[in-house]
Amino acid sequence: MKVVGLTIQPLRIPFVERFQHSLKDRAASDTVVVRVQLEDGTYGYGEGLPRPYVTGETVETLVTHVSEQLWPALVDQKIFGDELLANLSELIPTSTDDGPVRAHNSARCAVEVAVVDAVLRSRAMGLHDLLPPTADSLTYSGVITAGDLESVARRARQLMRVGLSHIKVKVGLEDTVERIAAIRKELGPDSVLRIDANAAWTVDQAAEVLQALEPYNVASCEEPLAPQSWSDLAELRQRVSTPLIADESLVTASDAQQLVAHEAIDLFNIRLSKCGGIGPCLELAAYAREHGLGYQVGAHVGETALLSAVGRHFAAHLGDARFVEGSYGTLLLTEDLSRTSLRFGHQGKGTLLKGPGLGVDILEERLEGYAVGRLEFSA
């Protein structure tokens, strides 16, 4: 089985409302969809979300890397469906430290997922065959972004109305303690509340805030410090009792090794696009388990149904992710790309997907409608 065609389409899908955190104020999803064609005519779709403040990638670097590195490495190569992920790790290796780009992970993710989708469809199989589920359903988290005290409290109430019990709050901009107090008051004592600082603090600031937050039972704090501050993170971990999650600090396998070597972290935030696709994410999860760490399956803001589908398969396969994010669908995007919604439902429940390939049918007319560019390659 060979890949004989590849199309890259950067998309811009408007959000229903702004999404703000300490590193970014976003009003639309900048995502890139890759479509591959196999020699038997089967198509498959993948997605990557390049984030300069995470992997150093931009839409431009993604397009260039796929065009100049991944497509030439893949075209006309024989793909073995029986050991697909291992085969793809050889054909499309992860690449790191390329100038300002720490790793071309979103580019790799988009291509890997597209090939997986195509090969599985060609063999009348689904991703659930490749990643057998170990959970019956998933519970997704809601997110509260920046805003004044009144608006974050109102959003907390709304999330309660739809039954969400896992809530992540973006903090670090201002008034963190007041915001968390207001939100906890709305949520009551039973909701699992965690925070994400997106690298906003120094060690002392983080320690001070986390100690002040102890009365509000915060389940974890994600990326409190500047990324890859291994020693500082380890020091912070000694000073506070709140479990720490590595997000921007966990991009590559080498990052994972540093985090473990410095005993700097309690959980990994494994995100498909950030970490390079299914294969590398499975390896990160295995590495975390091996070293007694937990993990959450995270998502990039603005993921379409494509990565929502892969994230659901991935999280269901792992079965023991502490928290699961994503599948926001039309809660965030004004329109998603799939024929059937992948958005989570009441109480954040997401059902398992059973269809061929990724288990999601992409509407080409919507893809075309939101595309802001198109590059095609053929063998």
Next chain:
Amino acid sequence: MNIADYIEDIYRRQAEEFLACDAFQQLESGEAPREAYDQFIGNIFRTHQNSPQFLAFLFSVAPPSAQDRVAHNLLEEMGIEEEGGESHPQLLTQLIEGAGLAHQVSDLEEAARQAMREVICEPLLFGSLREVGFAAMAEVFSFEHMLAHTSTRIATMLRRHRGLDDDALVWFSHHSEVDIVHAQEALLTLAETAEYYDFDFDEARDVADLTLRENVFIKRYFDPRALAEARHLS
């Protein structure tokens, strides 16, 4: 403030936003190309094809005090409220045919069926029909309210810049300013529903806010990109 006033305020703001958005302003100024008018007409047809089904659902969840009102609305929509009546989907077909777009009807009907399928398949955010019903009511009635305040202006625009005659524009006259009573009745039904199902103000407001986050008039009559532009999110 009671919940009817709160929701009416959202409806009014969204109708104003619709009339002020670039996409509508271009149509009304006559500057838009003919395809933009055709697209707009097609979007109205598609948006309202499923109205009888939605009203039938609202009838099922309406409180006893509002059932006659919603039933009247439903029968009128289906064209069987009085002898010789025409269903609103038929009037929309009249609009399409009057615009010379009859060849698009089957595609638009299929698009409406797909839209209905998406609505039905989408996982429910709320936990019971109590909240789902109230949310559906808030969205469906938003069109009653909006059309009662804008349909004469839309019809004038289509007559002036797209050359449609009165026969083609009957659907708009059914929803015109004279239909303001319907819009007021819709708000009364919302208030009665909230009361009957024991919503307190905060809960009803939260459901309404979640449901009416987007301006569905701009989104459905134009497209999500026009909505993003109107809200400076593009």
